[in-house]
Amino acid sequence: MTDNELITLGIETSCDETAVAVLRGASQVLSSKVASQDDIHSAHGGIVPELACRRHIELIRPMTASALEKAGVGFKDIDLVAVTRGPGLVGALLVGLSYAKALAWASGLPMVGVNHLEGHVMSAMVENPDMPLPCLALMVSGGHTELFLLSQSHSLEWLSGTRDDAAGEAFDKVARLLGLGYPGGPIIDRLAREGKPVYDVPVALKSEDTLEFSFSGPKTAVKNIVNRLKNEIGENLPVADICASFQSAVVQALYGKTRLAARRFHPASIAVVGGVARNSAVRRTIGALGEELGIPVIIPAPELCTDNAVMIAAAGAGRFLRDRNNPEFHDFQEMDATPSWLPGV
């Protein structure tokens, strides 16, 4: 089969979502199914009521059937299986990995084990296959805040990450402090547009010569602001102004470190990936950084920013197409989950 005809089945079960996708070639999405627990989450204020492994076991087969049906292909049409190997919860990862191994082995197919974070970075290339490399990728989500450099040979180098909380986690916890519900990110984004950043929310490491992030401070700063205002003016808090102050501090920190990394590594493009890439202020501010540096900024469509299997299929297909005859694609029987695996570390 030619490169453009390769049919890849992508499987992702690293944490909360059970996701399956079918991809043709390197970037044509035939189907993408995500069993999201967000609806259940919001009813419980962000709590996972029925978690991980058991849900994945129940969902993996029907989700695969549904993704294949939507794509209009059968099991016999699959040429490659790509599956998330880590990082994530070991029990959750093993559901997807065992299913993928069984499927690939029974059908005599090659299989690629994909790093979840590498998948997020590669999500930028799904809609932009000609993205100029090297690309500086800012990966921001509830669980991660990392900077990566994707080289011209598609190798991924980890540059830095957060020392404490992830940016998305800080959004979620600030929303909880303000009683705004779940998921916190979109709510704060919306309210911040109606407010002004009048409160001082300091961000640690912001002006230091390090590429690392720290978002535990802004969360605690908001808590202190809320406590002080409750004493001074009672329960009727200026929520929009607090949201604007918090969001501005976080976005400025993301901007500052991305800019510092760009000056050190001279990328040909910048990608912003992960759930927080949906935030309007993040998109606007990093977009402006691209203009300032004269390089394109690529931000995937919202459904590719949150956890999905298209990115896993794309990362797997990319690796397979660059090195088709490598015997390691058929030597996956002993492949194990790697719960704490950062790419390139």
Added chain:
Amino acid sequence: MTISWPTRDGSTTRLKRVLSSVETTLALAEAIGSILKPGDMVLLIGELGAGKTTFTQGLCKGIGMAPGSWARSPTFTLINEYRAKSPIRHADLYRIDSPEDFESIGLFDTAFDGITIIEWADKLPLDLELGVTLVVELKEISQTAREIALECGTELGSALTQCITTQYDISG
């Protein structure tokens, strides 16, 4: 302390102190980390922003995690694993609510022979057979000061009392 899981040796020591700064909190946590052993389980209790992740960073440093690597909040990832002199599992129950899930995330997998640290541990059912080594409760008393309550078996308790009385600037 309002909650109490049975400790490994069945006996109990309780200590309560005031930690005047973030540095004092980190120093005490590091000292405690250095006397923990593989197989130990530390439970952390405290509100949002009480300093559970900060305390964990101190513990990890004491357990021998390399300088320059950081214990991160596992709120979304649920369990983080770190390399140190003993392997460390750092878990967070903030997003977890049902008893089945405590098992399903694999926290009480007996094959693990490192040190386990659990944030938001007050969500754990009290009747769980945990083999807890130490329970730490942090309470905010000002922007930087924290009240710390420690509960553990007497053997670790005497080592802890030693730590607290000889090395750290702690009032209370």
